[in-house]
Amino acid sequence: QVQLVESGGGLVQAGGSLRLSCAASGRSFSSSTMGWFRQAPGKEREFVAYISWSARARGTGYADSVKGRFTISRDNAKNTVYLQMNSLKPEDTAVYYCAADLVKYESTWRGDYWGQGTQVTVSS
Secondary structure (H helix, E strand, C coil): CCEEEEECCEEEECCCCEEEEEEEECCCCCCCCEEEEEECCCCCCEEEEEECCCCCCCCEEECCCCCCCEEEEEECCCCEEEEEECCCCHHHCEEEEEEEEEEEECCEEEEEEECCCEEEEEEC
16 A cells, blocks of 8 residues: 655744655655645645656756745655755745655646645744
8 A cells, every 4th residue: 555654844933944754655656756735724735846756867846936945855765755945934834745656747747646744834
């Protein structure tokens, strides 16, 4: 049974940092494009960052709203993806979800596997 389990969320003051982890189990995700999404109250889920499976070019991509502040990385040996979040802002408050086997169709990301989410709250 494939599972993605996020951890590392919490309450932090504006300007602070958090590191989210997404531990995958049930199969290897070393050849999977993985990513992070978030959903704030009353808003639709939005893309945050992705990291490709390629061993040669570990391509990454970010939403404009987090570019320069967030960094996605992965440790294939641990089957884990990370999201380092720095210079956090109150507008970063959301439930953050990890996803695997991501494919982008035009402007929409689709993932086969999703975690249950971890809450990030940034106070002003």
